[in-house]
Amino acid sequence: MIDVEEAQARILALHAPVSMEGVPLLEAVGRWTAAAVVAKRTQPAHDLSAMDGYAIRYEDAAGPWRVVGESAAGIPFAGQVGPGETIRIFTGAALPEGSDTIVIQENIVRDGDLITLTNDGPETLGEHVRKSGSDFTTGATLIEPGQLLTPARIALAVMGGHGTIAARRRLRVAIISTGSELVPPGTDTGTDRLPSSNAPMLAALMRNLPVDVVDLGIIEDDLTALTAAFNASKTCDIVVSTGGASVGDHDLVRPALNAAGATLDFWKVAMRPGKPLMAGRLGDTVVLGLPGNPVSALVTAILFLRPLIAHLSGASTPLPPRIGVRMGEPLPAVGPRTDFVRTHWEGGALVPTFPGDSGMLLPLSGADALVIRAAGSPALESGALVEAILLA
Secondary structure: OOOOOHHHHHOOOOOOOOOOEEEEEEHHOOOEEEEOEOOOOOOOOOEEEEEOEEEEEEOOOOEEEEEEEEOOOOEEOEEEEOOOOOEEEOOOOEEEEEOOOOEEEEEEEEEEOEEEOOOOOOOOOOOEOOOOOOOOOOEEEEEEOOEEEEHHHHHHHHHHOOOOEEEEOOOOEEEEEEEEOEEOOOOOOOOOOOOHHHHHHHHHHOOOEEEEEEEEEEEOOOHHHHHHHHHHHHHHHHEEEOOOOOOOOOOOOOHHHHHOEEEEEOOOOOOEEEOOOEEEOOOOOEEEEEEEOOHHHHHHHHHHHHHHHHHHHOOOOOOOOOOEEEEOOOOOOOOEEEEEEEEEOOOOHHHHHHOOOOOOOOHHHOOOOEEEEEOOOOEOOOOOOOEEEEOO
């Protein structure tokens, strides 16, 4: 068995990021940038008022002033502000030539075209002014390559003058559910069958990623049928199977991959849950064979499938972020495999979600985070600081 970090590194090394394409920014959220996004314009392009009020020269800060015009956002005042003069100005409007400071409207009284102070005047030059270029200037790098395009970064790219962005193309990910015991969701199971829950779970996990899911259905424990399913997945970027990845007589994923011509990189990871995990290549397709237990399938998908998708999509940091949190209950010592403890929030700390059996979905559905316990870790007291991966 190899450890989790080595398994992650080897999976990401199986394939380089896919080709680039231009993506309209309205459709780009959830993608990763394939090239630096550089500002085509300066923001703000002019000195702007940050408040409703009057634009003045700071050297005339004591007032009074005579109003000679008005400036609104997108409709600037065309003239110049001279000694003792001011213009009515609104938030977001450009300061006219000659002015450099804003007197807010709450601090003045206006009588016709004459305004005077009712409170103290501006204390500093440039008060309530957003200086030109204070956000960014032409040529500045706004978004580095490999960064996730969040709503805020979409807005930044648009403000920088862009309508499209370079990103990696969408991936095609095939899902194969193995097991003669499985039936489609909503189908009567009788007493001997199980609903196939892993494929809908994995599809939901990938819902907000730049992925087109190809569900190849349920494949019974038949070597010929499973080999054919893997062959059918060769048009995809990733094929992920669930179940059949162990070493029992009915665990046929490994021999089916061999029959299809795959090259396996590894097939056991020192982790709990999720030890029977396979990874390799099937032509140009990356293969991931996940365990069949739903808990194991979800944990391994979070640790390996989602990072692989992020890597192929150009993410600079594809692995799930880890945060430091406090435990609200003690934890026992850890055996020879890294343990990913399903936990939930209670009073600002994490507590284990019991029972922790890898076949039980009800406790998993209430979990908020995976607490990471390295192999051989000693027991921990309540209140100990641990690393965790958030599930939401």
